[in-house]
Amino acid sequence: MSATTKKQKLGMYITKIGYYDIRQKPQLRHGKPVPGSAWEVLVYKGKKKVAGPFKSHDAAKIHAEELMSHS
Secondary structure, eight states: OOOOHHHHHHHHEEEEEEEEEOOOOOOOOTTOTTTTOOOOOEEETTTEEEEESSHHHHHHHHHHHHHHHHH
């Protein structure tokens, strides 16, 4: 059996805001995406989840920009 990839653990990479990554991840059941389900959009710093889930990429980008302004 192969090793778990970063894409499987954290989700697919979308964009970077400062040092925060925006990633999207499908809802999984038995290791496979659930048909017709919404994707979770999350904000990560490295491998640590900072915020989310969000309903859209834009909401996640706005939150990441707010986090950058507080740092």
